[in-house]
Amino acid sequence: MRYLAAVLALVLGGVALFVGIAQQTIWAPSQTATATITQSLDKAPVTLIRPDVQAISKEPVDFTITSDNPFVAALGRTGDVDAWVKGSAYNELTGIEKNGKDNSITAAHHDGAASVPAPASSDLWVAQQESQGQMVHQWTVPDDGPWTLLLASKDGKGDAPVNVQVSWADPQETPWAVPLIVIGSILLLIGLGLLGWAISKARAVKSGATSSKTVLKRTRAKVAATSSATAAILAMAVSGAVPANASSTSPSPSESAAQSSGDSKAYPIVMPQQLDTILEKVATAVNDSDKANDDKLLKTRAGGAAQSLREYANSLSRRQYQTEKPAAIQAGPVRSAVVPTDGAFPRKIMVVTQASTNDTPQVLTLQQANARAPYLLMNAVPMIGGAEFPGIAIGDQNVAAISNDADGLVAKPNDAVNALAAQLSVARANRDKFESSTFIDETHSYQDELFKAGKDARFFIKRTADPKITTSFRTPDGGAVVSAYISTTTMVRPRVAGSTVTLDAQTARMAGKSTTKDGLNINSVEPVVLYIPSAEAGGKIRVIGGSVLQYEANIVSRTAPTD
Template identity: 30%
Template sequence: MRFKISVALMVIGLLAIALGIAQRTVWAPPERASASYTADATAPVTVIEPEVFGVHEEEVDVSVEADGDFLLAIGRAGDVDAWVGEAAHTSLTGMEDGQLQGTVTEGDAKVPNPAGSDLWVSEEQAEGSLEHRWVAPADGEWSILLASDGSAPAPTNVTVTWPNDTSVPWSLALIILGALLVVLGVAMAVVSRRPNRQTPGNDSPGNDSGPSGGTAKRTVAGPATAPLAETDAAVPAGRADDTAPTRPGMENPEEGSRSSGRRSLMVRPALGLRAAAAAGTAVVLAAGTVLPAQAAASPEAEETAGSPVVQESQLTRIMDSVAASVSAADKARDAGKLEPRVGGAALTVREANYTVRAENGKAAAPVPVAAGPILASMVSTSEGWPRTVVTVTEGEDNPVPQVIVLTQQDPRSNYRMMGAMQMLPGTTFPQVSTETGGTPAVPLEAEEGLLYSPQAAVKMVAENLDSGKHQNKIGKNTFSDQIQKIQKDQVKSNKSADISFRRSVDNKSLSALRTADGGAVVFGHIKSVTRSVPAEAGATVELSPEFAALAGEDSTTEGVDVTYSEAVFLRVPPAGSDEELTVVGVAQGLVDAKLK
């Protein structure tokens, strides 16, 4: 009976081992899982939403097939949605029953070509097919945009693959259990085959056999029952000669019930990109300007800050494009080359300069714009538009650091340079509000948390340049000193003309960003008009070659209004501070000259 049980145990054990091995080989799940979406392409844009990439934390591959050329671009989910806007588009929204799910939204049948948009962190051009390994550029939600040229339908044949869960937890348990059953069965078989030995000289009553095999009676002297020898023991009927082997580790039930190991928990830190302005040490520049040292952000700034809308790679690409456009336009004296990357008063100033240089070849060229190296930056975290980015660069042709202000008016527009100002000697570029590199925008009319509102700050500087007002509220700076001296000299030296100055703030040009100390930086253009009229009737006002090139006349008996654009970059202290308003960077350029 014991032998039959042992055989059964061995058979069951071998089956368990075979089943465990089969789970790891023949029945093993595939190493990679996949899901696809295929539909007739009709919309000009396809968007792969963030939920699709949630199928695996580390490794997701995206395969796209199309008829012809197409673009794959990566951007923040909100930026992609904003760019798509009212356009017809196909959205891949996630998985269901092992398949990619998609929806089609009706809308505009054509969109601008999305290639080269500043919203994209990266983009790839392909023909026919493309294999892309998904890696999120930074924290937050990211999407993929697929498009052709904005007119033709976007690709809709998309497959997503990721590492499959190939773990078979019962496989090892079956193999171990099967091995134990086989060992137990073998042990029982060995025991069952051992002969049952009888103790010599210890015949039991009723079991004595004679020579013929019959039962013989024996008379024994002594006690009625003879004791067993000390070295032998009677084996009760039905009990095995040896006990079955016990399982290793079962001597202590408590120890056997403990887990064989600890489960480790790995925490992945969130990665974030610091803007260049968060450098750990101060850098003293040739012109006496200083980049900021690391500073602790104020609680107010931390609460309102978010992710920067432009990553470092984007900013480098944008600055390269801006500098290249400005350089090409300056060389050709062609304002049309500025249009894609320069706007506002910065565009108007260069247009005027090209006109003057066409009439007067000796006129000075505008100050060049350096793409880099980028010494510091401040990037808006505002999700809406317009958006503002500020950089500080220093190049070979422009060794004095420049504060360059870039603005993106809407999702489908690229960033354009609105101002390029030289930092004044002794000034410090303010620290961004948080270590993430982003800084929130500040409402232009808001004074809460600031010593002055952004609008009020620029107006104070304009009034100070006009008449010296607010002298005790604005820090001493070389620009104000020079402008006020030049104006006094002009009035004093021109006896035949009455000269006056008036300034107004171009409120449409203003932008403001929060700083680490709770203050703000403010950028804006001031329109400065110098009016010259003859002091006596019939007198003549002579115009300089630059003014004459714009006015179309060399002189006037009625008078002339000469307009300049004065770009200023200011630092506004936080509320309650005893600091002064600081002029960090400036630029002045001739815009127009009109006869009265």
């Protein structure tokens, strides 16, 4: 009977211990949950995975995306993605419905056009990845705010993937595992104790009292040793029974939706890594077009003043004029960035780049006309020696694109540009409005030399700024930086009929003759950048950057108008 009790305790203890440990190992429930799309969706060129799908877990969420055709996965701010997709059909994955093991992704179809532009060419994405058929994407957002993952065929014309599986960490508890391990260990100890006691009793009957005492001592020693070993096993089992991630919790889709829908914070229209990519694309296209004198390539990444200036330079280069071409665009590093938080289109940004300390910093103004358009270089102006540009970081909430007639400054942007045009033409005009500038001084010196060389001629200089090209931004200190483009016509007229005007070599080649008794019009352009202090701070307007390109000279009547 003694042996039966011991064996029963050992068997029950072993079974309980095995089941308890098995629940933590071979029988342990999956710690990862999955969800798939269970409903039927119509074909569409785009699939959008919304933030609430990712919000199923605080830990990174894995997306396994499968398609029969090559596709692109692109991550962008939700507002940007919506603007890019607008007008086209798309399937939208909005969240996850939990139903035990049978979780499902909620989805909806939206009608629209059957194609979109090639997604990889967009400047709106902060990250993108191409796949030939299957991709495992781990969703991690680069910044605060709502983000959407966009899926589309590589050319934008095929069907977007809808075979999507979402996986996330989902810790499952096994409440009976620890109790079974403890109970099993105790039963084993009891069983071993009963077995030892039974053995000692049996030996005592055979060996007498003295032998019985000796056996009992040895048995107790064995039981003590066995108990220590079993206690060690128990401690190991208990210490490994609770998963390290068992305490993690996940917000419900409704909570995540509330968080994203209540987000009213303004965010910069481009992220740092996104800006780097845009600048690299712009610099590559513009610099390649400069080398090849290719106006068609230039138009893919330039507009406004930058396009006009470089088309003039390309034309001169094709005709083999020995003129200095505009400086190559420096993609970075970025030294300062005026990046507004207003997402309305057109979007405008201004950055200062400098490849190395040996290079002249450049002030680049870029514009994106709409969500599907690329950023174009609108103006590129080298900074002048000794000039300072405000140090501004991406995300500064005090930065904004402003009207060219904005108040709160010592001069409205349009008025400041017009004042500079007048000051460059006539040294005494608006002299008190501008800080000392090498650009202004060198312009005056050139004009003085021109006037002295042309003793038999009269000179009239007319400068005008195109307000449609002028771009202005509010700076954090309340001032403004302004990018502008001044067109200049220098009109040369003989003083008296019959007088001869001699032209310099470059102008003579442009005009087609080295001397003339008629009039002459010389056309040039001057891209400039200004800093205007706030009205509260006061002070003078500062010329930050400027350059000049003479692109044309035409013979005209001696009596041609000069106004």
